[in-house]
Amino acid sequence: MGKHRSGHSYQEFPILNVARRCGLVLNDRTLEWEEVEASCPFCGDHGPGKHHLFLNTTRNIFRCVLCGEKGNSVSLYAKMEGVSNRQAFRALSEDSVLYRFPQQPLSQKPAEREPSSLAVRHNVYYDMLMHLELSPSTKPIFWLGD
Numbered sequence: 001m002g003k004h005r006s007g008h009s010y011q012e013f014p015i016l017n018v019a020r021r022c023g024l025v026l027n028d029r030t031l032e033w034e035e036v037e038a039s040c041p042f043c044g045d046h047g048p049g050k051h052h053l054f055l056n057t058t059r060n061i062f063r064c065v066l067c068g069e070k071g072n073s074v075s076l077y078a079k080m081e082g083v084s085n086r087q088a089f090r091a092l093s094e095d096s097v098l099y100r101f102p103q104q105p106l107s108q109k110p111a112e113r114e115p116s117s118l119a120v121r122h123n124v125y126y127d128m129l130m131h132l133e134l135s136p137s138t139k140p141i142f143w144l145g146d
Helices: 016-020 073-081 085-094 117-132
Strands: 036-037 055-056 062-063 070-072
Touching: 016 036, 016 055, 016 062, 016 073, 055 085, 070 073, 073 085
Parallel strands: none
Antiparallel strands: 036 055, 055 062, 062 070
8 A cells, every 4th residue: 555645545556567467568687676677658669678667666656767757557557548547546446357477487596405525525626636737847835645
């Protein structure tokens, strides 16, 4: 819930759900960020790599750094549908079908395994070092023995 300046509560709609419902082209690599990038439908910055519209998922607001268009999720829907903010609010409130983003998979790191024993690691590094060839000008720092 948000608040108007008068202190009355109002229902907030997630900006990404509204953007998806309006058919905005989103930058997939920014979907997990606080500000998701999208192509601006107001100034026509369409094309590869053209993402001047920023959708703030914390505050549910948007702004275009190219044309200066800005607002909240209700005004985004109103501008895209050509209706008043009041009509947009009603449509978003009444329609329970919000087009949600599919859950983005988080990086699938393999489970960390326990390191090998110290003896195994020692043998691997020792064998690896034995394959190195030193130049004749290299001064020995310590002697490993025969």
